[in-house]
Amino acid sequence: MKIMFIIPRMVGGGAERVISVLANEFVNRKIGVKILMTSGSDMAYKLDDRIEVIQIGERSGGSLWKRIIRIIRMRKVFRNNPGDILVAFEPTTAFFACLAKMGLKRKLVSSERNDPKSFENGKIREYAYRHSDKVVFQTKDAMMYFPEDIQKKGIIIANPITENLPEVYTGKRKHTVVAAGRLVEQKNHVNLFYAFRDFLHHYPDYVLHLYGQGELEQDLRELAEKLNIKESVIFEGFHENILNEIKDAGMYVLSSDYEGISNSLLEAMAMGMPVISTDCPSGGSKMCIQNGVNGILVPVAQSGALAAAMEKIASSEDFAIQIGKEATKVRDRFSMQNIVEQWIELLTEL
CATH class of the missing domain: 3.40.50.2000 (Glycogen Phosphorylase B;)
Incomplete structure (x- = not known):
């Protein structure tokens, strides 16, 4: 063949x-x-x-x-x-x-x-x-x-899911939020930035690491400055393999308006990372995530709900560990x- x-x-x-x-x-x-x-x-x-x-x-x-x-x-x-x-x-x-x-x-x-x-x-x-x-x-x-x-x-x-994933991380997680994807309108990083601004009011020591490149990078940099979160947002650029860099992150966030099945979301779950995703069409995230069991689903383009989900993970280490442990089961399914x-x-x- x-x-x-x-x-x-x-x-x-x-x-x-x-x-x-x-x-x-x-x-x-x-x-x-x-x-x-x-x-x-x-x-x-x-x-x-x-x-x-x-x-x-x-x-x-x-x-x-x-x-x-x-x-x-x-x-x-x-x-x-x-x-x-x-x-x-x-x-x-x-x-x-x-x-x-x-x-x-x-x-x-x-x-x-x-x-x-x-x-x-x-x-x-x-x-x-x-x-x-x-x-x-x-x-x-x-x-x-x-x-x-x-x-x-x-x-x-x-x-x-690629087979060469690092081992599931079981140590203490950093106060970091990770998002990975092209910097384009579909991914709605604007909503993520507004949510992260509100989240920082309660958890000011967290840092957002944004992996990816795209046409909206300059606009997002300007938005970060406008929202006074510039010092807490790091633009990492495109990395072919980011898993070793993010394996100990506090949480992964997918803020897309629409999506198939996100590769980066699957890999974050396979790594045992607490994940949050918008419940966006065409249903890829809800195929992977059972809300509150192995991750959190939030409505599309609602920064308040996204900020609340981030606070839920940051406020309860036990909850974060539990949903991360359940998330690793995608390794077999996918x-x-x-x-x-x-x-x-x-x-x-x-």
């Missing part, structure tokens, strides 16, 4: 991390793997040397001519690699793949990585998924958003072996 993953570029994001994890594991299982990058040369994750990376263009805009060129180049790659099963992450890429493979009898699996209600281009999404052989969703809520004909092609496969086997079973049946 030969697999070709298709993605615009391998930047430091959740979908890209999942591709890197699956690709590395597939080649270890003697499955041929290529990664086709359609819009850039970024490579944020380490790949096995046996994985062939194909680049067909630099980062580009959305003009019609550039899109046509991209489709022509994709088609040429498909023709030169007969027998590859195509796996497209990102709906526009899946749409281009549908057009590029016309008449070539290629199998195509599209993968929905986020909340479909939160994006435009709904017609492009539906066209791509209708013309795919299978569609992988992370959550049931995401799959149920689509018409019945697409749901019939759908299968739910969660994100895998294990690399379980998730990879589901992908292989899907691809083998095509």
